[in-house]
Amino acid sequence: MGTGRHRLIGNPGCGSAIVEATLALSGLPYETEMLEIWQPGPERDRLFQLNPLGQVPVLILPDGSVMTESAAMVLHVIDQAPAAGLAPGPTDPARPAFLRWLIFLVATLYPTFTYGDDPSRYVNEQEARDELRAVTDAERQRAWRQIETGIAGPWMLGETRSALDLYVWVMSHWRPGRDWFSAYCPKLSRIADAVAADPRLAAVKAANWPAA
Template sequence: MAGTTDGIVFYTSPQSRGRMVRWMLEELGVPYRAELLDLRAGVKAPAYRAINPMGKVPALVHRGVVVTETAAICSYLADAFPAAGLAPAPDDPLRGAYFRWLFFAAGPVEAAVSARALGLLAPAEKAGMVGYGSFDRVVDTLELTVAGAAPWLLGARFSAADVYLGSQVLWGLMFRTLPEQPVFVEYAARLRARPAWQRASALDDAAAASAS
């Protein structure tokens, strides 16, 4: 649905976390306009820095509201388009688990995987100073979480938490930053079978090919 807009402008690059937001938009099934930015020059342009001073993608503008940070964008979109059912309602008991796993992925998982990839994990004696504690503890918790997905993090209900945490699992397996545990592999297969993931991946792969 990238060719139309109902007020959603999506700033992205196919080589970025914008792939998560593209998937989220395709799950919603709402019209949007994608603005593809070059990660070297486009994100540094003054017009874009006025939207996101961090000079990073993704970013979203919807009805004049600017939203950055991928987990925040996914959460915002799920609430902005409740008919898609990608977030429990405020009075739904599942909302606690929804936020728990969405932000577990955005916090401890993202931080621990990035730190390990860069060789910057906190030493054991200073583990209490970082939100993730230790890489092994994060992976163990992630494995328990995904093992309980039946088939999704909220049981029978797919949500934005699966988009965000699921993307972390998919990328972790692809780049070998997470161990290839059977529960991760099986969850990843369920995610890749979703038509919205397939549409989003095809759009981003095509954009990446045309830019190279």
């Protein structure tokens, strides 16, 4: 059964914040439902019913259908709100770079968290777990540095703001953290700061990082 608006399932500070920020800037009506995803219980059970991977974000569309994968959601929201300035249009010269970095963020960078956050899911020995954490942390830093080198600023797409900047903002809160970005990726650090200062995102910021 549809509710007439998009319903975002998430957890504060998680990747759901990327989609929440995208929805906030889109002007589309939406609601959020924050679930306890890390501890066993009915909320985590609900998440697994919606997404067999047990990951947020999950987006329930107005017709009641369920979507997973943040990049798919971002592209879907952009389709629904093409005038919101969240991505260069199909014929814009900046479009290929938008697609490239969007896929890079979810296919190269995000999995370093998937495999590094809880290595005990994948390997048994403590030594192997420590190694898996270390190599995924190193791969992530390499990926961020590649982006840093590949962009001109002030935004991910130069003069064109886009949803890519929202990924940078949210993910800059995660390992290796804001201080590392300031030290090694100053362009990305400035993007994160500029997005954080956007008054249209004040509610998203307060909901996801209440102490910040």
